[in-house]
Amino acid sequence: KAGVTQTPRYLIKTRGQQVTLSCSPISGHRSVSWYQQTPGQGLQFLFEYFSETQRNKGNFPGRFSGRQFSNSRSEMNVSTLELGDSALYLCASSLDYRGTYEKLFFGSGTQLSVL
Amino acid sequence: QQQVKQSPQSLIVQKGGISIINCAYENTAFDYFPWYQQFPGKGPALLIAIRPDVSEKKEGRFTISFNKSAKQFSLHIMDSQPGDSATYFCAASSQGGSEKLVFGKGTKLTVNP
Numbered sequence: 001k002a003g004v005t006q007t008p009r010y011l012i013k014t015r016g017q018q019v020t021l022s023c024s025p026i027s028g029h030r031s032v033s034w035y036q037q038t039p040g041q042g043l044q045f046l047f048e049y050f051s052e053t054q055r056n057k058g059n060f061p062g063r064f065s066g067r068q069f070s071n072s073r074s075e076m077n078v079s080t081l082e083l084g085d086s087a088l089y090l091c092a093s094s095l096d097y098r099g100t101y102e103k104l105f106f107g108s109g110t111q112l113s114v115l
Numbered sequence: 116q117q118q119v120k121q122s123p124q125s126l127i128v129q130k131g132g133i134s135i136i137n138c139a140y141e142n143t144a145f146d147y148f149p150w151y152q153q154f155p156g157k158g159p160a161l162l163i164a165i166r167p168d169v170s171e172k173k174e175g176r177f178t179i180s181f182n183k184s185a186k187q188f189s190l191h192i193m194d195s196q197p198g199d200s201a202t203y204f205c206a207a208s209s210q211g212g213s214e215k216l217v218f219g220k221g222t223k224l225t226v227n228p
Contacts, residue, residue, distance in 0.1 A: 004158070033215070035218075041220070042204065042218050042219065042220035042221050043159070043204060043206075043216075043218040043221075044218075045215045045216065045217070048215060056214070056215045058215070090158050090159070092158070103161070104161065104216070105160075105161075106151075106158030106159050106160065107158050108156065108157050108158050109158055
């Protein structure tokens with residue numbers, strides 16, 4: 001069974017640009033969460049989607065947005081990139097939202113560098 | 116406000132030794148406490164988890180100890196091996212794991228051969 005797939009693995013952007021990251025969850029998983037990982041702040045929750053609806057949202061500015069498609073694949077978008085957005089963005093999937101966070105499976109992440 | 120505080124930030128242990136990582140939480144609504152292990156270039160992977168109805172859970176060389184009154188929990192790695200070298204994150208969730216995970220900032224463990 002394939003794991004959580006995130007593309008691309010690496011991205012380099014400049015300030016002011018926007019970026020879209022993609023996540024394909026494990027087959028059959030319907031919940032997708034996104035996390036930002038930085039050396040200083042660790043793992044911070046961005047948002048979670050279940051059945052195409054945002055179920056939970058973290059404390060990030062509106063420049064960070066996401067969506068989920070009917071096949072459970074998810075994308076997150078960051079507009080007007082800032083230097084501080086440089087981070088590893090992790091996607092995680094779970095079978096269902098009930099007890100979602102009991103069995104989270106993470107992808108390897110997309111490393112975003114903003115120059 | 117950091118809801119889960121993890122220490123130490125880094126830890127160096129000799130092969131065969133015991134590695135101990137501690138976490139403290141503030142939110143009494145938390146009722147699910149997992150530990151994640153992350154190797155370089157990989158995403159975190161669930162290692163072991165505990166609920167507050169037990170004080171200890173053991174899986175192989177990994178043990179979680181939980182102190183509800185002190186709002187603390189810890190990970191013990193017995194007979195630490197070089198292959199255990201990774202970053203470890205504690206986390207917490209409420210409503211039986213149905214609410215978003217709040218992570219500690221991580222502990223980088225190095226096990227010397």
